[in-house]
Amino acid sequence: MIRVGQGFDVHQLVEGRPCIIGGVTIPYDKGLLGHSDADVLLHAISDAVLGALALGDIGKHFPDTDPAYEGADSVRLLEHVWELAAERGYKLGNVDATIIAQAPKMAPYIGQMVSVIAKALGGEETDVNVKATTSERLGFTGRGEGIAAQAVICLIKK
Numbered sequence: 001m002i003r004v005g006q007g008f009d010v011h012q013l014v015e016g017r018p019c020i021i022g023g024v025t026i027p028y029d030k031g032l033l034g035h036s037d038a039d040v041l042l043h044a045i046s047d048a049v050l051g052a053l054a055l056g057d058i059g060k061h062f063p064d065t066d067p068a069y070e071g072a073d074s075v076r077l078l079e080h081v082w083e084l085a086a087e088r089g090y091k092l093g094n095v096d097a098t099i100i101a102q103a104p105k106m107a108p109y110i111g112q113m114v115s116v117i118a119k120a121l122g123g124e125e126t127d128v129n130v131k132a133t134t135s136e137r138l139g140f141t142g143r144g145e146g147i148a149a150q151a152v153i154c155l156i157k158k
């Protein structure tokens with residue numbers, strides 16, 4: 001049996017925060033604002049996993065009112081979400097994700113992101129794809145006010 005899920009997330013770009021995307025700290029003069037480390041890509045993937053399992057979303061599992069998640073490493077959140085899939089007998093089919101950001105340039109860091117995600121999902125790097133696009137200077141992403149990410153995942157029952 002296969003299950004599919006999709007996820008979408010947005011975080012504001014502000015000064016004075018590290019820019020952590022896909023578990024990689026990217027050198028940039030701004031970073032993403034959130035209760036956790038605000039890793040927009042890992043949040044979209046976490047929501048895709050939860051969607052595939054029909055288990056709600058990350059706000060339900062990790063409330064932003066809970067001090068336990070203040071500054072949380074989203075790699076740990078994704079690992080926790082993946083445990084829910086693994087304990088139900090699923091393995092990774094594949095995951096495909098897109099980061100929508102005018103800047104910074106993601107291309108140099110995509111390989112590292114793929115490695116982090118494959119490890120967290122107990123899968124192969126060949127089953128993980130991360131893409132980036134600008135929005136051609138249009139909208140909040142185009143103005144550099146924030147970064148969005150979306151993800152689609154396929155889980156396979158072992």
Ligand SMILES: Nc1ccn([C@@H]2O[C@H](COP(=O)(O)O)[C@@H](O)[C@H]2O)c(=O)n1
Pocket residue numbers: 100101102103104105106107108131132133134135136
């Ligand atoms: N933040 C980004 C955005 C884009 N890229 C790479 O550039 C290519 C062209 O982007 P367009 O939005 O002009 O289509 C895109 O395919 C990505 O490879 C990037 O690395 N970082």
Ligand SMILES: C[C@@]1(CO)OP(=O)(O)OP(=O)(O)OC[C@H]1O
Pocket residue numbers: 009010033034035036037038039043058059060062063064065069070072
């Ligand atoms: C991850 C959580 C929890 O720390 O906080 P944020 O970093 O603000 O991220 P968001 O994408 O708003 O999702 C859910 C939150 O509960």
